[in-house]
Amino acid sequence: MIRFIVKLLLCALVLLPLPAFATSGADTGPDNRLLRMGVRAHGGFTRLSMAFERDIAPVLHQLSGNRVRLVFSNTVGGRWKKLRSYRDAHVEGVVVAPRGNDLMVTVTIKGDPRGVRVSTSPGAGVVSLDVGASLAPRRSPPLAQGREGIKVGVEQLITTFDPPFKSEIPFTPTDRRVLEAMVPPAEAALIMDGEAALYEGNGSEAAEIFAGIGTNSPGRPLALYRLGEANYLLQKYGDALRFFREAERQWPVFLTRSPSTAFCYADSVARSGDLAGGRRLLGSLIAGLADKKYAPALLVRMADILARQGKDQEALAIYRNVADNFTGSKGSWQARMKLADRRLLALEPAAYSSLVKDYLEIYERGTDFGLREQGLFKAALLLSLYGDADQAFARVAEYEKKFPRGMYVSIAKGMREELLVPVYRRITRAGDNEALVKLALENRDYLGRVLAEDDFIKNLSAAFADLGRIKEEVGLYANLAIREQNRVYAPELYRRILHDAEQLGDPTLMEKAAGEFVERFPAHPWVQRFREELAAVEYNRGDFQRVVGRLSGMLASGTRPEYAESLYYLGKSLDASGNRRDAERAMLLFLAELRRREMSSPLAADASYVAATARLSRGDRKGAKEILRAAGEASPEERDPFLYKLGEIARSEGRYEEAAHYLRTVVKEGKDPDWRDMASRLLADMELTGMVRKSK
Numbered sequence: 001m002i003r004f005i006v007k008l009l010l011c012a013l014v015l016l017p018l019p020a021f022a023t024s025g026a027d028t029g030p031d032n033r034l035l036r037m038g039v040r041a042h043g044g045f046t047r048l049s050m051a052f053e054r055d056i057a058p059v060l061h062q063l064s065g066n067r068v069r070l071v072f073s074n075t076v077g078g079r080w081k082k083l084r085s086y087r088d089a090h091v092e093g094v095v096v097a098p099r100g101n102d103l104m105v106t107v108t109i110k111g112d113p114r115g116v117r118v119s120t121s122p123g124a125g126v127v128s129l130d131v132g133a134s135l136a137p138r139r140s141p142p143l144a145q146g147r148e149g150i151k152v153g154v155e156q157l158i159t160t161f162d163p164p165f166k167s168e169i170p171f172t173p174t175d176r177r178v179l180e181a182m183v184p185p186a187e188a189a190l191i192m193d194g195e196a197a198l199y200e201g202n203g204s205e206a207a208e209i210f211a212g213i214g215t216n217s218p219g220r221p222l223a224l225y226r227l228g229e230a231n232y233l234l235q236k237y238g239d240a241l242r243f244f245r246e247a248e249r250q251w252p253v254f255l256t257r258s259p260s261t262a263f264c265y266a267d268s269v270a271r272s273g274d275l276a277g278g279r280r281l282l283g284s285l286i287a288g289l290a291d292k293k294y295a296p297a298l299l300v301r302m303a304d305i306l307a308r309q310g311k312d313q314e315a316l317a318i319y320r321n322v323a324d325n326f327t328g329s330k331g332s333w334q335a336r337m338k339l340a341d342r343r344l345l346a347l348e349p350a351a352y353s354s355l356v357k358d359y360l361e362i363y364e365r366g367t368d369f370g371l372r373e374q375g376l377f378k379a380a381l382l383l384s385l386y387g388d389a390d391q392a393f394a395r396v397a398e399y400e401k402k403f404p405r406g407m408y409v410s411i412a413k414g415m416r417e418e419l420l421v422p423v424y425r426r427i428t429r430a431g432d433n434e435a436l437v438k439l440a441l442e443n444r445d446y447l448g449r450v451l452a453e454d455d456f457i458k459n460l461s462a463a464f465a466d467l468g469r470i471k472e473e474v475g476l477y478a479n480l481a482i483r484e485q486n487r488v489y490a491p492e493l494y495r496r497i498l499h500d501a502e503q504l505g506d507p508t509l510m511e512k513a514a515g516e517f518v519e520r521f522p523a524h525p526w527v528q529r530f531r532e533e534l535a536a537v538e539y540n541r542g543d544f545q546r547v548v549g550r551l552s553g554m555l556a557s558g559t560r561p562e563y564a565e566s567l568y569y570l571g572k573s574l575d576a577s578g579n580r581r582d583a584e585r586a587m588l589l590f591l592a593e594l595r596r597r598e599m600s601s602p603l604a605a606d607a608s609y610v611a612a613t614a615r616l617s618r619g620d621r622k623g624a625k626e627i628l629r630a631a632g633e634a635s636p637e638e639r640d641p642f643l644y645k646l647g648e649i650a651r652s653e654g655r656y657e658e659a660a661h662y663l664r665t666v667v668k669e670g671k672d673p674d675w676r677d678m679a680s681r682l683l684a685d686m687e688l689t690g691m692v693r694k695s696k
Contacts, residue, residue, distance in 0.1 A: 030074045030076045032056055032074060034051075037083065042132075045115070045130045045135055046130070050105070052126075056073075056120075058105075063106070066109045067107065067113070072127075077103050089110065090110055095107075102309065112133045115135040116129065116135060166330075167263045167267075167294060169259045169289075169294045171198055171199050173195040173196070183217060187219055190213070191223070193209055194226055198233070203231065204230075204234065206226060207234070210223040210224075224244075224246050225247040225258070225261050228241070228244035237267075241268040244261075275308055276309070278305055286298045286299060286302065295331070296322050296326040297330050300318070300319065316342070319338045323339060334368070337374060337375070340355060340378070347382075356387070359374075362375030370407075379395060380398070383395055389419055389426065393420070396415050400413070400416070420447065425453075433462070436459065437463050440476060441476060447486075451486060452489075470500050474500045477493040477496055481513075482516070487520075494516065497513040498510055510533060511534060514530045515534055518534060529562040532551070536569060547573040564590060564601065572606075580613075583610060584614035587607040590604075605641070605642075608630070608635075609628075609645070612627040612631070612645060621653070624649065640679075643666045643679075644662070647661075
């Protein structure tokens with residue numbers, strides 16, 4: 001214990017000048033003043049000059065939104081409102097504002113925000129800030145090729161993301177006997193239920209319970225404190241602060257009895273924007289816990305607040321003291337994380353590997369789950385930005401596996417998607433089909449970015465085909481196509497699925513894929529093709545009504561089919577449903593389409609027969625005979641049905657000898673035994689009835 005106190009005092013020495021540790025609890029007044037300001041544009045930069053009563057060393061901060069800020073400690077000055085509208089080639093406005101006893105000068109920069117330079121004139125009290133792209137330091141290209149997408153938003157995340165801080169101070173529930181002496185038994189039981197919810201980290205349940213404690217109840221002040229803690233858990237810091245302040249007004253002594261409540265109060269003050277107030281409350285709490293194991297973590301939180309106040313040197317000293325003097329404690333690991341983060345924001349690419357080792361040490365040896373998560377994520381981040389793609393990809397995948405509900409998991413998903421691109425390119429260059437298939441199958445949830453790569457789907461399909469794993473390809477593509485985020489690539493994926501379904505001889509798969517496409521992409525240029533594929537499956541299943549409903553629009557609009565056979569399927573379906581007129585039109589269009597494409601089809605003969613019988617059914621014998629003769633001449637090997645039909649027509653018209661000629665030709669020269677048999681029987685009937693003489 002003595003050793004612990006000695007180490008803590010070493011850290012306290014850093015804090016002695018700070019107002020939070022003053023015995024009075026009040027800040028000292030400013031000891032410097034800004035007297036004059038001026039802005040002047042030079043050739044390659046703009047200079048902002050500031051004159052003070054005495055020499056001063058400002059602290060420079062890089063902010064988001066292309067802004068830089070100079071912080072002058074213990075300094076006052078006017079607001080210099082006219083400078084807010086100042087504009088030139090390098091500057092987009094200057095804002096001067098106080099914060100507590102400090103003065104802040106914030107400049108919005110046009111161009112590279114690193115193009116800044118601060119200089120002082122000893123003895124003259126003058127500070128100059130130069131701004132211009134020409135002042136930006138030259139450095140090696142910061143990112144490995146193809147990693148630009150990963151960096152977007154990451155720096156802002158690390159600089160502004162402030163997750164809930166775990167102080168390690170245990171939650172102490174109210175003693176049952178104290179509660180029962182304070183409120184009726186039923187209300188005491190309710191409060192105990194609410195405190196149990198707080199202990200388990202269930203802020204929503206706790207807030208609901210404590211909100212039910214009436215304003216006139218003796219337990220109301222305690223309920224207000226617990227409402228503050230519940231809202232703190234829910235990260236509703238403004239609401240938490242409101243409850244804490246009302247609770248403190250009604251029962252101030254409670255804060256000295258419950259350090260965990262005091263910490264939540266202090267942190268809510270800081271997170272609500274009152275950094276100085278939060279710092280004072282936290283300083284008092286640390287002083288009261290100097291002999292406890294919780295002090296190192298609280299010192300780290302104090303340093304966080306100091307850093308946000310612009311007191312970087314003081315914050316840095318605390319981080320280093322805690323990291324060096326409290327090894328093994330949670331506070332030490334927190335401090336090491338803060339020091340590593342500071343290096344990350346000013347990192348030169350050549351030095352990234354040593355910082356990766358630091359983050360991995362926190363991940364592998366740290367005692368806190370949240371810090372271990374941050375350590376692995378940030379190591380993966382650095383590797384993703386600067387390192388080997390395969391190594392980075394492995395670390396990102398490890399993070400998602402170890403921390404599936406982690407605070408950075410959505411960012412890790414984006415990183416993994418980006419890293420798949422260089423990994424895919426390496427595998428493609430190596431021609432490793434097995435590795436490419438494995439990469440796609442194991443990362444099906446992360447293919448959004450790599451799908452945009454030229455020839456990715458083509459190369460992947462070739463790899464599946466080479467390995468003979470078509471069924472796995474179908475499963476993957478079906479999974480990808482149905483996802484809305486892959487909508488732009490879905491048509492090509494569906495096209496590949498149809499091709500695979502045809503190879504596999506799987507009409508069910510073909511029908512499912514084509515049906516999904518038609519439903520999801522009714523206006524797509526390929527929709528006609530998919531509609532015809534779907535109709536072909538339905539025709540082969542004998543579902544003629546669906547075929548008619550799906551394809552009959554081609555007759556009305558004159559749309560040419562993607563596949564000529566679609567018109568045949570339509571014609572046969574119309575004929576089966578009794579619509580002979582449209583069946584004839586469809587078949588004639590089919591035959592015309594074959595001629596236009598200069599192609600033959602085994603379906604042509606049947607199409608001609610259907611068209612001819614359709615004409616015959618409406619009394620157009622002449623037209624029917626034209627079709628039959630043309631079909632017989634075009635398909636001499638398949639002329640049996642045409643000659644037979646011509647014989648029937650001639651017989652019905654009383655031209656018996658002509659009819660007999662056609663029928664005898666079928667009997668003697670026919671290729672199809674069924675048609676020969678039918679012709680023979682009809683001819684025998686004609687001979688028997690005396691229509692024609694029996695042939696010798």
